[in-house]
Amino acid sequence: LDDPAYIERLRRGCEEHKPDVIFIEPFHGLWSGEENSASEMRKVLDTMQEIATGQDCCIAIAHHDRKSGSYEEGDLMNVARGSGALAGAVTVMSHHRPAKDDQLREWSVSKSRHAPKPAAIRMLWDDSSQWYSWVPDERGSDDIFRLLQEAEGEPCYVADLAVQLGESQKWVRSRLKKLKDEGRVKTTQSRPAAGGGTTGVGYRIVIAEGSGPGLDI
Numbered sequence: 001l002d003d004p005a006y007i008e009r010l011r012r013g014c015e016e017h018k019p020d021v022i023f024i025e026p027f028h029g030l031w032s033g034e035e036n037s038a039s040e041m042r043k044v045l046d047t048m049q050e051i052a053t054g055q056d057c058c059i060a061i062a063h064h065d066r067k068s069g070s071y072e073e074g075d076l077m078n079v080a081r082g083s084g085a086l087a088g089a090v091t092v093m094s095h096h097r098p099a100k101d102d103q104l105r106e107w108s109v110s111k112s113r114h115a116p117k118p119a120a121i122r123m124l125w126d127d128s129s130q131w132y133s134w135v136p137d138e139r140g141s142d143d144i145f146r147l148l149q150e151a152e153g154e155p156c157y158v159a160d161l162a163v164q165l166g167e168s169q170k171w172v173r174s175r176l177k178k179l180k181d182e183g184r185v186k187t188t189q190s191r192p193a194a195g196g197g198t199t200g201v202g203y204r205i206v207i208a209e210g211s212g213p214g215l216d217i
Contacts, residue, residue: 001024001030001031001044001047001048002031002032002033002040002043002044002047003031003032007047007051010022010051011051011054011055014051014055014057015055018055018057019055019057020057020058021057021058021059021060022051022052022057022058022059022060023060023062024048024059024060024061024062025061025062026062026063026064027061027062027063028063028064031044038084038085041085041086042085042089045085045086045089048061049089061086061090063086065095065097076093076095076108076110087111090111091111091112091113091114092109092111092112092113093109093110093111094107094108094109094110095107095108095109095110099122099167099171100122100165100166100167101166103124103166104122104123104124104135105122105123105124105125105132106120106121106122106123107120107121107122107123108120108121119137120137121134122134122135122137122140123135140165140167140171140175141175141178141179143165144161144165144172144175144176144179145179145184145185145205147161147164147165148185148203148204148205149205151204153204153205154204155188155191155202155203155204156202156203156204157199157200157201157202157203158172158173158176158200158203159199159200161176161203176203179203180203183206184205184206185203185204185205185206186203186204186206187201187202187203188201188202188203188204189201189202190202
């Protein structure tokens with residue numbers, strides 16, 4: 001992608017076949033520059049932009065995360081390997097990453113220049129079909145609600161739920177917020193944590209008065 005002769009062949013191929021989408025994978029395997037150099041990466045990205053504009057097509061680039069990239073609380077736009085020029089140049093940045101202790105895969109969007117970002121989608125790999133099946137988002141909320149039911153009125157805390165479910169604390173908080181907004185759970189006061197500090201607020205199920213011991217609204 002930094003070889004003028006190759007770029008010219010790519011342009012001729014586009015003119016002949018008129019593609020709607022050009023897939024480039026792996027991104028760094030197709031150019032010889034240093035991926036940590038903003039100027040070198042920017043040069044390649046500018047060339048890709050010129051081709052996309054000139055040929056009226058989309059260019060989809062597959063690139064790897066840094067090995068040290070956080071799968072939890074980190075800024076997903078900044079976990080791509082190499083220069084941050086990539087995040088600044090693309091129109092849409094999406095991610096395909098492990099989730100739930102590597103049991104699932106999650107597709108999410110961290111940047112969408114011209115439209116609202118869609119909600120993340122989770123998938124389960126099926127060996128028999130050699131394909132992914134969709135995992136409804138409600139399943140995550142149901143798993144949390146089940147653990148709260150099993151607690152029998154005792155408050156549950158984000159950190160503990162995250163460990164039990166094999167999820168990030170950020171993911172657990174977002175589902176608890178949804179359950180709270182729906183009026184299905186409520187918060188309780190935080191408690192001192194064993195290692196010092198506090199546990200943060202606890203959560204328990206909201207049950208109508210008289211329906212269960214110690215769970216009145």
